[in-house]
Amino acid sequence: xxxxxxxxxxxxxxxxxxxxxxxxxxxxxxxxxxxxxxxxxxxxxxxxxxxxxxxxxxxxxxxxxxxxxxxxxxxxxxxxxxxxxxxxxxxxxxxxxxxxxxxxxxxxxxxxxxxxxxxxxxxxxxxxxxxxxxxxxxxxxxxxxxxxxxxxxxxxxxxxxxxxxxxxxxxxxxxxxxxxxxxxxxxxxxxxxxxxxxxxxxxxxxxxxxxxxxxxxxxxxxxxxxxxxxxxxxxxxxxxxxxxxxxxxxxxxxxxxxxxxxxxxxxxxxxxxxxxxxxxxxxxxxxxxxxxxxxxxxxxxxxxxxxxxxxxxxxxxxxxxxxxxxxxxxxxxxxxxxxxxxxxxxxxxxxxxxxxxxxxxxxxxxxxxxxxxxxxxxxxxxxxxxxxxxxxxxxxxxxxxxxxxxxxxxxxxx
Amino acid sequence: xxxxxxxxxxxxxxxxxxxxxxxxxxxxxxxxxxxxxxxxxxxxxxxxxxxxxxxxxxxxxxxxxxxxxxxxxxxxxxxxxxxxxxxxxxxxxxxxxxxxxxxxxxxxxxxxxxxxxxxxxxxxxxxxxxxxxxxxxxxxxxxxxxxxxxxxxxxxxxxx
Numbered sequence: 001x002x003x004x005x006x007x008x009x010x011x012x013x014x015x016x017x018x019x020x021x022x023x024x025x026x027x028x029x030x031x032x033x034x035x036x037x038x039x040x041x042x043x044x045x046x047x048x049x050x051x052x053x054x055x056x057x058x059x060x061x062x063x064x065x066x067x068x069x070x071x072x073x074x075x076x077x078x079x080x081x082x083x084x085x086x087x088x089x090x091x092x093x094x095x096x097x098x099x100x101x102x103x104x105x106x107x108x109x110x111x112x113x114x115x116x117x118x119x120x121x122x123x124x125x126x127x128x129x130x131x132x133x134x135x136x137x138x139x140x141x142x143x144x145x146x147x148x149x150x151x152x153x154x155x156x157x158x159x160x161x162x163x164x165x166x167x168x169x170x171x172x173x174x175x176x177x178x179x180x181x182x183x184x185x186x187x188x189x190x191x192x193x194x195x196x197x198x199x200x201x202x203x204x205x206x207x208x209x210x211x212x213x214x215x216x217x218x219x220x221x222x223x224x225x226x227x228x229x230x231x232x233x234x235x236x237x238x239x240x241x242x243x244x245x246x247x248x249x250x251x252x253x254x255x256x257x258x259x260x261x262x263x264x265x266x267x268x269x270x271x272x273x274x275x276x277x278x279x280x281x282x283x284x285x286x287x288x289x290x291x292x293x294x295x296x297x298x299x300x301x302x303x304x305x306x307x308x309x310x311x312x313x314x315x316x317x318x319x320x321x322x323x324x325x326x327x328x329x330x331x332x333x334x335x336x337x338x339x340x341x342x343x344x345x346x347x348x349x350x351x352x353x354x355x356x357x358x359x360x361x362x363x364x365x366x367x368x369x370x371x372x373x374x375x376x377x378x379x380x381x382x383x384x385x386x387x388x389x390x391x392x393x394x395x396x397x398x399x400x401x402x403x404x405x406x407x408x409x410x411x412x413x414x
Numbered sequence: 415x416x417x418x419x420x421x422x423x424x425x426x427x428x429x430x431x432x433x434x435x436x437x438x439x440x441x442x443x444x445x446x447x448x449x450x451x452x453x454x455x456x457x458x459x460x461x462x463x464x465x466x467x468x469x470x471x472x473x474x475x476x477x478x479x480x481x482x483x484x485x486x487x488x489x490x491x492x493x494x495x496x497x498x499x500x501x502x503x504x505x506x507x508x509x510x511x512x513x514x515x516x517x518x519x520x521x522x523x524x525x526x527x528x529x530x531x532x533x534x535x536x537x538x539x540x541x542x543x544x545x546x547x548x549x550x551x552x553x554x555x556x557x558x559x560x561x562x563x564x565x566x567x568x569x570x571x572x573x574x
């Protein structure tokens with residue numbers, strides 16, 4: 001029987017030749033990732049209570065990104081617990097204040113196609129862009145993984161999103177995801193595996209693929225997956241890499257086809273990513289603040305998109321930029337991308353989750369209207385409940401910053 | 415016992431707001447659902463039931479979201495559907511979460527009796543029986559142990 005990519009990845013981890021959607025299997029975990037918020041400060045007390053140790057410290061990665069930089073005593077304490085615990089548990093794969101976990105994990109070479117991985121964060125499906133089965137779990141379940149090295153799974157069905165053709169200039173992975181979430185809802189993924197396929201997907205650079213899989217969380221998938229290919233291999237700098245893909249003819253729950261060239265920039269209005277419309281429907285709404293941030297929207301590729309629009313322009317709105325990782329920020333600096341943003345008037349914020357997750361010093365004030373390259377505009381998440389947050393691609397956020405009103409980036413790139 | 419009813423897409427930021435995440439569960443719980451119902455945390459009583467629409471618990475992996483409900487004494491969640499990650503977290507904490515397409519039929523005066531494994535909710539106030547998705551057997555056993563942590567404790571004690 002032909003198997004989907006999801007089935008193959010799960011079968012390998014379950015030690016089986018094949019698996020059937022709906023059956024419950026136990027999988028061996030190749031990689032467990034945690035950050036400072038849901039990680040050591042939560043799992044240490046539970047491990048202590050159990051008197052248990054980490055099953056295999058070489059399979060654990062800890063990354064601090066939430067309470068970074070520490071702005072009060074509680075935050076300092078949380079970071080100190082993380083630093084002490086990795087030493088105590090013998091975990092050497094520790095990236096302290098280097099950027100957001102979902103971006104740092106592949107950037108530091110921890111992910112490989114074919115892996116079965118869990119992360120203590122809902123945006124863990126980002127790893128699926130590398131043809132790894134990766135999904136988010138809570139801290140209690142992380143304890144179980146850390147003790148046993150295993151986790152149960154209901155073998156997912158696969159929902160295929162196929163994008164034919166090429167995305168137009170000024171249209172990005174973010175637009176594709178907002179469109180899907182708008183059309184199918186935040187539970188459109190039905191906690192199954194969402195697989196992205198087609199010419200437009202193969203043409204995307206790695207970090208854009210990561211954005212698709214990242215927002216599979218908002219789409220309600222357990223994971224988002226993309227077959228591995230030469231783009232994956234080059235990003236991971238591997239000489240040899242396993243190719244993982246669905247078998248032709250594998251049966252799927254649903255397959256939707258889109259003409260990528262017809263997709264317009266999308267904007268999600270407050271207070272849901274499902275509240276999406278093409279940009280022309282929301283054009284000219286005044287914005288006070290533009291935010292380029294988070295694992296979803298401030299990777300090197302995202303910064304490049306914003307810079308393309310803002311080159312030689314000044315921002316009319318307050319513009320905040322929090323590059324997703326230190327390494328991406330350094331690359332952006334070397335190539336001049338960062339300078340374009342700074343010249344446009346951007347204020348540079350730390351390489352951390354920051355405003356997106358409601359952390360740090362720059363939470364949105366009362367009644368502010370913001371446009372953001374992040375993933376969630378839930379009421380009150382990024383600051384005051386009265387703040388109005390629109391979600392869009394880095395192109396559209398940059399274009400809106402330039403004019404001070406929600407704007408179509410295609411008019412800037414022509 | 416009171417039935418608290420909420421709509422669709424109740425998210426984890428509403429259940430456990432990000433700005434309180436650095437604090438203990440006691441503190442987080444005080445702000446549980448305050449954006450939707452400012453009186454919820456102060457008025458909810460042990461044994462109360464939360465009934466909701468689609469995609470309850472959408473958003474973050476933070477298991478303080480179900481933990482806050484449990485801390486406040488909520489004994490049962492019934493929703494048309496749950497976000498998958500929240501569903502795992504709730505059961506792992508020993509908080510029953512039942513997927514019931516007819517959740518909307520559960521009125522404010524309902525008195526519920528639940529069979530998790532069979533997938534049945536009986537409303538003793540009306541005599542009505544509602545079908546829900548059965549909870550897999552291995553998870554019902556885990557719940558009977560009080561959740562994932564006590565279940566693991568038991569497993570480790572057995573293998574010691």
